[in-house]
Amino acid sequence: MTAPTIALKHPRRFYIGGEWVEPATQDTIDVLNCATEEVVATVAKAGSEDMRRAVAAARDAFDNGPWPRMTPQERAVVLEKFAERLEALNDTFAAGWSIESGIVYKVAQPRIGQFIGQAFRVYSAMAHSFQFSEPHRSMTGHQGYRVYEPVGVVAVIVPWNGPAALLAYKVAPALLAGCTVVIKPSPEAPTSALLFAELADEIGLPPGVVNVLTADRDVSEELVTNPAVDKITFTGSTAAGRRIASLAGDRIARITLELGGKSPALVLDDYDVEAAARTLGGSYFGYMTGQVCHSLTRIIVPRAKHDRMVEALSAIAQQIVLGDPFDPATTSGPLANGRQRDHVERMVAQGVAEGAKLATRGRRPPHINRGFFFEPTVFGNVDNAMTIAQQEIFGPVLSVIPADDEAAAIRMANDTPFGLNATVFTDDHDRAMRVARQLRTGTVGHNGPRTDFGIGFGGFKQSGIGREGGTEGLLAFLESKTIVMDAPFGG
Template sequence: MTDSNAVVEHRTLFIGGRWAEPAGRDTIEVISPVTERVVGRVPHATPEDVDLAVAAAREAFDHGPWPRLPLKERIEVVTRIKDALAARHQELAELITLQNGSPMLFSVRGQALSAVGTFGVAIAAAGRFQEEEERQGTGGPVLVRREPVGVVAAITPWNVPQLTIAGKLAPALLAGCTVILKPSPETPLDALWLAQVCADSGLPEGVLSVLPADRETSSYLVAHPGIDKVAFTGSVGAGKAIAAAAARNLTRVSLELGGKSAAILLDDADLSVAVPAIVGGTCAANSGQACVALTRVLVPAARYDEVAAVLTGAFAGLKVGDPSDPGTVVGPMVTRKQRERNLDYIRIGQEEGAKVLTGGGVPSGLATGWYVEPTLFGDVTNDMRIAREEIFGPVVCLIRYGTEDEAVALADDSEFGLSGAVFGADEARATEIARKVRTGTVTVNGFRLDLAAPFGGYKNSGIGREFGPEGLAAYFEYKTVNLPAPAKA
C-alpha cells in the first residue's frame, strides 16, 4: 500500500518523451481527500511548455518514424504498455486512491484493470483493422485509406483518470498519432507514472508529452494551431468552451461530457436484481463521482413505497470511510469544493420539496476528509434541480411514473443522454423500452460500461464515441485515391 504520509514529488515534466525542466516555477499540490494533507507535488505546465510539447509532437508526426511504422510494430509497443500496466495494476490503483479517494475495490477494478482492458480492446481492434481497401467507384476503382488524424491533445478528468486516458491514448497511439496528455490538476501523479511506463516500453521520442496544468494552460493547448484533434472528458461547460476554441482552427473534437441517467424499473422488475445494480451504478461507482451514474430512478407509482423502502435500506447499509479499507464502498469526494457542492444540492432538494429518505449530510465520526452520506431523495419530480443537474456524488432521486410511455418521456426529459438502465422480468419487453430511450448506453437488468462497445452520449452528453473499434476509428482521417479507370475496349 502507498505510504499516505509520503509526498510523491516530480520536479520535471515529460515533454516529447524526455523528462525536462519546466519553463515556470509554479507547482500543483495534490491534496488527499482522506487526510486533507499534501500527498503530491508536480510542476505546473505553462504555455511555453505547451509550445515545446506541440513542436515535439509535430516533428514526430510529420517526420518521425511512429506514424510510418507498420501497424504490427505499433501494436507491439502498445502491447508492452498494456502488459506493464497489468503487471503493476495494484501500484497504479493505490496511486489513484491516494489522489482522488476512490475506494480500493473500485480503484483496482474500475480504474487500473479497466485501463488495462481498454488497451486490450483497442489492440484487438487494431489487429482487425484495414489501413486501406480498394472499392469500385462510379467512375473507376478507388483506394480508400485510413490515415492518422495527427497531433492529439487528450484532456482527462480526475474521477477515472487512467480509464479516460486509456480511452484516448491507446487508440491514438495505435492509429499512429502523437499525443499531448493534459491530466487534471487533482490527479497528475498517475499520468506522470504512466509517462515513464510508456518510455520504458519503447515509445519513441516526441510521441507523448504529459503536462499537468490548470484551465488557463488547457485553453492555450486547445487553441494551439499545431493541434489536429482534441479528445476531452469532463463537464458540459468546459466541453462547450473547448468546442468553441477548437472551432477557430477547425480542430477536430471528441467530447465525453456529463450525464443525469435514468434507471427505469418496470412493473415486473425484480428488486433483487435492480437494487444491487442501482447501488453499483450510483454510490459504489467511485462514490457517485461518475458521469454514467444512475442518478434518477423511475418507479411505477404502484410500487413506489416498496422500492423506496428496499433502496433506502440498501443505501443506509453502505460502508462509508477510508478508501484504503477493502470493505469501504463510499469514499470521500475528491475536493472540499466537491463535498460542498453535494451538500448544497441536498439542501436545494429539500427546499424544492423532496424528502430525504436516508443520508443527507456528513457521516458521523468522519470529521477529517471530504465525505458525504449516501443520500436517497423521495418525492422527486423531474422539474426539480436535483433531477436535472449533475451533482456528481452519492445523491440519487426517486421519481414516480404512470405508464411506460411516461417513463421513457421522463428518461428523455433531460439535457443529457449518456447512460441508463431498464429493469424488468420480461427481457424482451425491457429491451424494447431500452431501444426507445435516447441515450448512448442502456443496460437491461444491470449496470455496465462495456469497453468493447462504443461509449458516448446524445445531446449535451457529448460528441463522438470512445472504446471498441469505433473508438479506434475516431483517430483516423479518410483519404480517397481515385485509381486510373480501365482502358475502354
C-alpha cells in the same frame, strides 16, 4: 492497510520530446489525499511556454518522426509492451486512484488492470483486424481505395474521477492510429499520467510521440486553441465540453467529447423493486461515491412502488460504511475534492428547497472530521423538473421519481438535456429491447448498469460528441481519404 505514498520519479518535471525537462516556472500543484486532506505529492505546474514546447514536440514527431510512418502492426508491438507494463503496475495505479479520487481500494485493485491493460491489448489486436486500406470500385469504373490516416497531433485531456482508465481508452487508439499526443491530466489527479510517461520513457517511444505535463485550466485552454493541435479528446463536465467545442469550432479542430449525464433507471411494473434497489444502490454508493458520469441517478418507478423503492434504497444507504478507502471495512470513500463536496451540499439543499423528500442522510458525516466525505443520500417524491433531477450532481445522491405508466416513464427518461446511459429493469426481454430503442441515450443496459467500452461508449445530446472504445474509438483518431487511380477496377 494504510494509504501508500505516491512515488513518482520526476514529479517536478514534464515529459516532453522524449526527455524529462525542467519547467519554465517554479509553480507547483499539491496533490491531496482526499480522505485526509494531506499533501501526498507536489508536481510541477505548466505555464504557457511549457505547453507550447509540448505541442511543438508532438508536432515535430508527427510531421518528421517515424511513428506515423510505421505500419499499424509495428505500432501494435509497442501497445503490447504498454499493456504488459501497465498490468505489472496494477496496484500502483489502483492506489493512486484511491488516494486522488476516493474509490475504495478493494474495488479499484481488481478493476484497474482490466481497464488500462485491456485497452492497449484490444487496440493492439485491432491492428490486424481493422482495414486501414480498402479497395473500392469507383463510380467511373476506376480502381479506388479508401485509406485511413492518423488525424495528427492529439490533445488528451483527462478528468480526475477515473484518470488511468480514461487515459488508456484515449491514448491506445490514438497511438495505434499513428497520432502523437500531449496528455494533460486534471490538477487534482495527475499521478496516473506521470506514471504513464515513465512507462513511455522506459519503452523507448520515438521522441515526441507521448508528451505529458500537468497544468491548470487556463493553460489547458491554450492547448485547445493551439493551431498545431489537430484534435482534442476530452472527458469532463458538459460546461467545460461546451467551452472546448466553441474554441475548437473556431478553427474546425476535430473533437471527441465525453461529457456529463443524468442517467435514468426505469424499473417497470413486472420487476421486483427490492432486487432493483440492491443492484442500483449497491453499485452506486459502493463504487465511486457517485462520481461517475454514467451513474444511474434518476430512478423512475411505477407510482404504486415508489415508497418501497425509497425504503429499500434508504436501507442500503444506511448500511454503507464511510471511511478510509484502504480500510477493508470501508464500503464507500470520500469525494475527490472540497469543491465537489460543496457542490453536492448545494444540490441537496436545493432538492429540499424545491420540495423533494429527503429520505435518508444528506450531510457530511458528523463522525469524520477530515477528508471530503458526504453521506449516501436518497430523495423521494422527486419531480422530473426539479434541479436534482435535471442537473448532474456527481456525488452519492439518488432521486426516486414516480411514473404513472410505461409511456410516462419513457417521456421522463428522455426529458433531460443529457443522454449518456440508461437501464431498463424488466423480466421481459422483448419489452426491454422495445423500451431501450425509445431511450435517447448512448448506452442502455438491461437489469443493471452495463456500459461496454469494447463496443463503444458516448452520449446523445449534451452528453457528448463521438464514441470511445471499440472500432468507433479508433475511427475518432483517423481521417478517411479517397484515392482513385487512373486504372480500371481490378486492373
